[in-house]
Amino acid sequence: MNKKGILYSNALYTFMAIIVGFCVGAVLLAAAGIDPLEAYGKLFSGIFGNVKCMTWCVVYASPLIFTGLSVAFSFRTGVFNIGAEGQFVAGSLAACAVGVLADAPAPLHALLCISAAVAAGALWAAVAALMKVKRGINEVLSFIMFNWLAFYLSNYVVNLPAMRRTGGGEATKDIAGTALILAPQGLIRLTGCSAVNYGILLAVAAALIIWFIINKTTLGFGLRAVGYNPFAAKYGGINADRAVMTAMSISGALAGLGGAVQTLGMSWRLSQFAGQEGFGFQGITVALIGSSNPIGCIFAGLFYGAMKYGGTKLSLVNAPAEVVDIIMGTIIIFIAVAHIFRNFFVLKFAKEKGGECE
Amino acid sequence: MNVWIKDLGLLINAMLIATPPLLYAALGSCFSERCGVINIGIEGMMTIGAFTGAVVAYFTGSGWLGFLCGGLAGAAFALLHAAASISFGADQTISGTAINFLAPGLAVFLCKAMFSNSSDSPALDVSSKLPKMLTGVFESGSFGYNVLSTYYAAWLAFLLAGVIWFVFYRTRFGMRLRAAGEHPQACETLGINVFRVRYICVVLSGFLSGLGGAYVTLAIVSQFRPSVIVGQGFIAIAAVIFGKFTPQGALKACLLFGFCNGVKSLLGANNTVSPNLISMIPYVVTILTLVLFVGRSRVPAANGKPYVKAR
Numbered sequence: 001m002n003k004k005g006i007l008y009s010n011a012l013y014t015f016m017a018i019i020v021g022f023c024v025g026a027v028l029l030a031a032a033g034i035d036p037l038e039a040y041g042k043l044f045s046g047i048f049g050n051v052k053c054m055t056w057c058v059v060y061a062s063p064l065i066f067t068g069l070s071v072a073f074s075f076r077t078g079v080f081n082i083g084a085e086g087q088f089v090a091g092s093l094a095a096c097a098v099g100v101l102a103d104a105p106a107p108l109h110a111l112l113c114i115s116a117a118v119a120a121g122a123l124w125a126a127v128a129a130l131m132k133v134k135r136g137i138n139e140v141l142s143f144i145m146f147n148w149l150a151f152y153l154s155n156y157v158v159n160l161p162a163m164r165r166t167g168g169g170e171a172t173k174d175i176a177g178t179a180l181i182l183a184p185q186g187l188i189r190l191t192g193c194s195a196v197n198y199g200i201l202l203a204v205a206a207a208l209i210i211w212f213i214i215n216k217t218t219l220g221f222g223l224r225a226v227g228y229n230p231f232a233a234k235y236g237g238i239n240a241d242r243a244v245m246t247a248m249s250i251s252g253a254l255a256g257l258g259g260a261v262q263t264l265g266m267s268w269r270l271s272q273f274a275g276q277e278g279f280g281f282q283g284i285t286v287a288l289i290g291s292s293n294p295i296g297c298i299f300a301g302l303f304y305g306a307m308k309y310g311g312t313k314l315s316l317v318n319a320p321a322e323v324v325d326i327i328m329g330t331i332i333i334f335i336a337v338a339h340i341f342r343n344f345f346v347l348k349f350a351k352e353k354g355g356e357c358e
Numbered sequence: 359m360n361v362w363i364k365d366l367g368l369l370i371n372a373m374l375i376a377t378p379p380l381l382y383a384a385l386g387s388c389f390s391e392r393c394g395v396i397n398i399g400i401e402g403m404m405t406i407g408a409f410t411g412a413v414v415a416y417f418t419g420s421g422w423l424g425f426l427c428g429g430l431a432g433a434a435f436a437l438l439h440a441a442a443s444i445s446f447g448a449d450q451t452i453s454g455t456a457i458n459f460l461a462p463g464l465a466v467f468l469c470k471a472m473f474s475n476s477s478d479s480p481a482l483d484v485s486s487k488l489p490k491m492l493t494g495v496f497e498s499g500s501f502g503y504n505v506l507s508t509y510y511a512a513w514l515a516f517l518l519a520g521v522i523w524f525v526f527y528r529t530r531f532g533m534r535l536r537a538a539g540e541h542p543q544a545c546e547t548l549g550i551n552v553f554r555v556r557y558i559c560v561v562l563s564g565f566l567s568g569l570g571g572a573y574v575t576l577a578i579v580s581q582f583r584p585s586v587i588v589g590q591g592f593i594a595i596a597a598v599i600f601g602k603f604t605p606q607g608a609l610k611a612c613l614l615f616g617f618c619n620g621v622k623s624l625l626g627a628n629n630t631v632s633p634n635l636i637s638m639i640p641y642v643v644t645i646l647t648l649v650l651f652v653g654r655s656r657v658p659a660a661n662g663k664p665y666v667k668a669r
Contacts, residue, residue: 028464028467032467032468032471033471080451082398082592131645131648131649135648135649135654136654136655137648137649137652137654137655138599138655138657140595140596140599141595141596141599141600141648142645142648144592144593144595144596145596145641145644145645146641147589147592148589148638148641149638149641149642152634152635152637152638152641153634153638155634156632156634156635159632159634274585275585275588275589276588276589281455281458284455285455285459288452288455318475320466320467320470320471320475322462322463322464322466322467322470323463323467324463325459325460325462325463325466325467326459326460326463326464326467328459328463329456329457329458329459329460329461329463330456330460332452332453332455332456332459333438333442333448333452333453333456333457333460335452336442336443336446336448336449336452336453336456337442337446337447337448337453339447340446340447
């Protein structure tokens with residue numbers, strides 16, 4: 001990549017935004033009387049300290065990569081999937097229900113759970129898509145409603161007699177061992193992380209597939225065309241209604257898959273929620289940091305997962321873990337205004353070289 | 359008969375509790391959506407308002423001062439959103455999402471920093487909450503007590519809905535803000551400063567959202583907790599889309615929501631149905647109403663598009 005290419009690329013500005021985010025967080029920590037170096041030291045040793053920490057970060061990242069992909073895919077197809085939260089919950093609920101109630105041999109059971117989660121996530125989004133296509137109802141509105149419906153439905157199912165665990169705890173019974181997607185025992189012992197699972201492999205595979213669909217297939221071209229301009233796409237012979245249905249279903253399926261990875265890989269049961277868990281909303285951040293690029297979402301998801309896991313270590317130095325949210329928010333706002341800097345730098349570079357500028 | 363009247367009183371009481379915070383935030387959302395700036399950060403602005411309201415009331419003992427400061431805190435974050443999305447032409451959804459991380463993050467961060475690492479602020483006593491009207495006139499639990507002896511700030515929300523309707527449709531500023539959301543270029547050629555109109559509207563939206571958040575902590579919950587707002591800002595946005603981006607429509611939508619909440623708390627009193635199923639009522643009713651009666655809502659034409667002067 002030449003110098004001009006670097007100045008144009010999103011990665012440079014994302015990197016700058018991350019540095020600014022950490023600076024803002026440091027100022028706040030210092031203002032609250034906490035040594036920022038000590039707090040960040042704890043954060044980074046919580047992330048890179050040893051193999052166990054790094055593995056946990058990856059485990060935390062897998063579901064976020066999925067919701068990030070879900071939102072990124074929706075951005076590329078002209079829809080704003082603020083409903084990834086609900087689709088994620090629908091997916092984890094379906095995976096958990098099949099995992100607890102059904103009975104099947106090892107790889108098949110997990111496959112059944114994952115299929116159920118994909119179907120549930122896709123369905124949760126498809127209903128909102130249908131409302132948009134048939135009745136013109138703004139998808140942001142229906143997604144917000146469906147988020148809460150999923151939330152209460154999940155809490156309802158968790159408390160059903162068939163699902164609820166006996167002997168206390170507001171959660172379901174443990175999912176059958178045959179349905180879990182845990183890595184082999186050897187790897188668990190080697191890394192010291194009790195929840196190493198295949199989620200990250202699934203996430204990377206999904207990102208590659210989505211990248212391929214968006215960029216290399218007729219389907220992806222049609223979806224993007226509808227996203228850019230539905231009227232022009234219609235004029236060009238693309239069935240816009242069907243494209244919206246397809247795009248939103250795929251987006252929902254991805255979020256649902258994320259729910260399955262979280263339940264089958266890490267939590268092994270579903271607890272009653274007190275408030276929305278935020279995987280879907282965090283997915284919006286992942287998509288933004290990854291500039292809506294599926295491959296970018298892998299790295300953005302890993303970054304967010306690491307910050308989320310590292311943030312849990314901050315309490316050791318009495319620093320509020322919320323500083324992670326503040327850093328994330330600052331990063332997003334700087335990514336949002338990055339094009340100003342880009343124009344500035346690119347113009348400057350062009351002037352120095354005496355070349356053309358746009 | 360008496361039981362019916364009492365139940366009706368309870369229903370209206372629950373409505374009067376649930377509606378005002380949503381209404382404040384929804385009226386705020388109306389301002390920003392109609393002037394052409396999507397404000398998805400309402401949720402965050404409500405949270406910082408809720409925190410500031412509770413803390414100011416705790417230290418000063420004045421509910422009204424807390425309420426006002428809650429509004430100002432929301433306005434401060436709205437100013438950030440305005441600067442990013444109006445002056446710097448940032449994507450409005452992105453900048454709003456950032457607010458939703460920043461504001462609640464900062465609220466809980468400050469709360470922990472101020473109250474020895476506790477994410478809940480200390481409980482407020484009645485004297486430092488918002489005042490109720492007609493206290494001591496009605497017998498506790500009677501219809502009049504439930505309906506009339508309520509917070510001044512609750513009725514203020516309904517009053518504001520009327521005032522804002524007037525501003526939108528009967529004043530020059532209202533006409534300008536609606537024009538700025540439909541066709542900013544045409545607006546500018548007529549000598550209207552689109553940037554200024556949008557700045558005012560977005561800051562107002564934050565102020566009203568902050569009031570909504572402060573109402574929650576100062577009237578309903580009596581302390582700040584991280585979970586105190588969760589989701590209400592998004593529901594306010596939903597109410598505005600439902601109400602087709604008009605203040606009167608948003609009022610109807612918020613009342614429908616409040617009514618469903620009233621039904622919810624009446625049904626919830628006798629534990630026959632699962633509370634989780636009952637909690638779904640407002641959302642199911644909203645979806646059904648949308649599908650059956652409301653349908654398409656037309657988004658203001660310039661909504662979400664950064665306005666660039668030199669075009």
